[in-house]
Amino acid sequence: MLTVKVLNRTNGAYPDSKVFWTFNRQTHSIADRPYLDMPANSAGRMYFHLGSASSKYSDFIEFTVGPDQFNGNTTRVDAFVLKIAMRLHAADGFDQEVGESRRVFAESRATTFARFKAAVPTEFDHLSQAQDRILSPGGDPEFKPGGRYANYFAAYTSVATSSEILGCAGPLSGKPDECAQLNRHVTAAQANNRAAYYQAAPANFYAKFWHDNAIEARAYGFPYDDVNAQSTYVSHKNPQYLLVAVGF
Structure with a gap:
C-alpha cells in the first residue's frame, strides 16, 4: 500500500475544499481527505480537478503500484490543463521529483500561457x-x-x-x-x-516548452519521450509515500 497526499499549490486561486482528486471511483476534496492509501496492484490514472469534480480544469497522473514497487509519471502527451508535479519517497532514502518546475507553479496561469505562445x-x-x-x-x-x-x-x-x-x-x-x-x-x-x-x-x-519548464528538464511531451530517459517516468522499490502537487 502506498500513501498518497495531494497538495494545493494553486497560489490561493482555489481553497482546499475546491481541489478534488478521483481514484478507484471515489472523488474527494483535499479538505475532506488529503490522503489516500493506494493498494498494491493498482494501475491506471488518478485525476485532479479544480472548482468541482466535473470542472474543465482536470488533469491526471499515470501509475502502476506493484506488490513492492511504484512506477508512474506525469504527462503532457495529450494536453496541459493543470500544473502537476509529484515526489516519490522510498524506504531506502530514494527521493525524486518530476513534473512542472517550481517557477511554473509560482507564476500565474496567464503568465504560463503567454510564455508558451511567445x-x-x-x-x-x-x-x-x-x-x-x-x-x-x-x-x-x-x-x-x-x-x-x-x-x-x-x-x-x-x-x-x-x-x-x-x-x-x-x-x-x-x-x-x-x-x-x-x-x-x-x-x-x-x-x-x-x-x-x-x-x-x-x-x-x-514538447520542447514542457522540457524547458520541468524539473530536471524531464517531460512527457510526445509518446516516446522516454527515449534517453527524458520523460517524467519514476520507478522505485518499497515506496513509502507519493506527494502530488496540483497548481493552476
Missing part, C-alpha cells in the same frame, strides 16, 4: 486554447492531412506524415528511437545528446 513558432501557438488548456500537436487537426500544417515535417522527412511523427503513429508506431529523433530534430549520432534536441525546425516545439 516560446513556440507560429505553427504551434494555436494549441493554446484561451487559458483553458494547451493541446498536444499529436492529435491536432491542423497537423493532419488537409490541415494548415500537414506538411510541417515534409521537407525534413518522407518517412511519415507530420501527424504521425508528432503522435508516433502509423509507420512510427513501435519505433521509439526513430520517432524521438524526428520530434527532437536530431540524427542517430545525436540521439543521446540532450543539448542537440529541438535546436532547429521542424521539431516538436510543444
